[in-house]
């Protein structure tokens with residue numbers, strides 16, 4: 042039941058990818074090795090932030106025990122290996138697109154829910170006493186060419202319309218106050234967001250869920266799923282588990298055949314990250330680097346970057362279309378070259394870590410969340426469009442409230458309510474991907 046879109050190694054969950062995060066986080070092992078034979082109330086497929094947040098909120102606030110079934114170790118998916126930007130807006134649509142499509146009130150509700158989700162990440166860590174290595178305040182967006190500087194002013198006005206503080210700096214001011222680079226022509230800061238250590242966040246949340254009463258099962262791939270009467274029968278590597286309700290929390294790693302109305306209509310996309318050795322103070326000063334706040338730029342195929350504690354520099358960008366190990370090596374070389382082009386002083390800094398993983402897109406370019414229309418005992422939350430750290434924590438909380446009967450599906454803001462929009466011909470996913478990557482690369486070229 043794996044996706045045919047990428048090389049099988051992308052789905053090999055035997056061990057974590059060799060990220061800086063896995064090297065620098067305390068170990069975590071789920072305590073529940075065996076599966077219970079009887080019917081369980083709730084099974085959650087996927088042990089990333091979505092699944093863990095759902096399990097945590099169910100146990101902690103509704104006294105409902107759930108079983109999280111994770112193919113790899115906990116946090117194996119995107120949750121343990123992302124860039125650590127805890128920021129709002131898991132959508133490829135801008136504010137104006139959202140307003141046009143869903144109206145101002147629903148857009149406002151969506152925006153508020155996502156800002157709340159950012160705060161929720163810090164709140165849970167604080168309440169449950171785990172460290173997420175929170176860094177910086179807000180998020181910077183940098184103009185990658187002079188032509189797009191105006192767009193920053195428009196974006197700042199959008200943030201302000203929704204009550205989020207935002208400021209714009211000219212290229213000179215940004216260079217003096219934030220950093221120099223060959224691709225900075227001004228920057229826009231907005232207050233909602235911060236940087237974190239993704240694996241510490243995943244393992245901390247897992248520990249909190251487990252302490253609250255959730256059962257976590259690692260190395261427990263769901264290989265088949267059928268319904269017998271009102272009960273879901275899930276076949277796993279460790280045996281069969283029967284559940285009254287099932288939550289799909291598999292995001293970019295969703296096997297296409299798992300629950301086709303949901304999983305065949307999402308499009309996984311590779312994203313790559315490199316991390317340098319610790320930079321010296323002189324090297325840091327050579328780019329006038331002054332911030333801990335996460336930064337991304339205005340390219341469609343964007344760069345995202347942060348200075349990590351200890352002055353390691355994290356630099357991320359788009360992935361390839363196949364996921365083969367050879368393509369991975371090429372992408373590592375490309376990203377290393379791009380880092381050197383954008384930050385010339387760090388051109389020769391050794392790259393100590395490279396890894397990649399899948400983000401998840403949908404045709405309507407917004408997340409998908411709710412109950413399956415023809416089976417309300419199946420719930421789902423996925424398709425965060427590369428911005429799922431905060432959104433998945435928030436989605437888990439809301440899914441738990443809905444499952445516990447405290448909230449309704451109508452409490453899900455409209456832009457993210459319901460299944461992902463059907464792809465016209467799901468088997469052509471690879472071609473949709475190629476076409477959109479080509480289109481965005483062309484737009485980036487034209488905007489320089």
Ligand SMILES: Cc1cc2nc3c(=O)[nH]c(=O)nc-3n(C[C@H](O)[C@H](O)[C@H](O)COP(=O)(O)OP(=O)(O)OC[C@H]3O[C@@H](n4cnc5c(N)ncnc54)[C@H](O)[C@@H]3O)c2cc1C
Nearest residue numbers: 087089090091112118119120123124126263398428429430
């Ligand atoms: C390289 C990279 C950088 C990113 N950077 C950022 C960022 O800086 N900020 C941001 O907001 N977002 C970022 N994201 C996206 C973000 O990490 C995700 O949106 C978020 O982690 C999704 O969480 P999740 O729990 O829904 O999915 P995941 O964390 O991907 O978890 C899904 C889990 O489901 C499991 N699974 C799949 N199929 C089965 C099965 N059949 N049986 C059992 N288990 C199964 C997988 O093993 C996986 O662990 C990034 C993603 C990547 C890959």
